[in-house]
Amino acid sequence: MSGTTAVARAQGLVLVVEDDPALRVMLRYNLEKLGYRAEVAEDGEEALAALDRGRPDVVLLDWMLPGISGLDVCRAIRERPNLRDVPVIMLTARTEEQDTIRGLDTGADDYLTKPCSIEALDARLRALLRRATTTYEVLTFETVRLDPETHRAERGGRRLALGPTEFKLLDFFMRNPRRVFSREDLLRRIWGGNIHVELRTIDVHIRRLRKALNGPGEADIVRTVRAAGYALDDAPTD
Missing domain, CATH: 1.10.10.10 (Winged helix-like DNA-binding domain superfamily/Winged helix DNA-binding domain)
Structure with missing residues (x-):
């Protein structure tokens, strides 16, 4: 995942769930540089504990996690009334079509295949945040x-x-x-x-x-x- 030199701007809170230490640090660094607030978790259990503490604006979720998988974390998010509308981006090294469909069926809103650029991730995050904050008439x-x-x-x-x-x-x-x-x-x-x-x-x-x-x-x-x-x-x- 490549870096960027974009100017920081006010964004939402992103919960990054990633078991690779180097990628976790890089994601947090680049997201904060872009103006997002970032919280990190290294596995599914830690992610669920973070979700118990507070509601993020977006969850960036690695598919392959030790213990509780990313798919199971996504299911848990969709089963909780206070979290079911939180956008989830699945971050995965899996490229098979059925794997992508399985992730979306589980409740993910979008997916990115590793490695990806921080610019592509930023675009997906901004699109999800725009959709989450737009209000209209009933x-x-x-x-x-x-x-x-x-x-x-x-x-x-x-x-x-x-x-x-x-x-x-x-x-x-x-x-x-x-x-x-x-x-x-x-x-x-x-x-x-x-x-x-x-x-x-x-x-x-x-x-x-x-x-x-x-x-x-x-x-x-x-x-x-x-x-x-x-x-x-x-x-x-x-």
């Missing part, structure tokens, strides 16, 4: 209600357990109901044009959004349009 679509300020979403009075990226997707769809967006459109609108995210990432997050949004007996309102993309609609999925 949105409604049929029986779905979304409040960006309280980061709360409901369907028919049932609270929806959404990760940060699924919340952002639902927010975007509810502002543009019944319009079909390609995967490329969604990548550009949700992640930003300057960040490289593979197209399959969208499918993973759509699947997670559907799982949270559509309860037993409820119609699937996330419509798949073959060869075109996705839309929020009252029509059944193709």
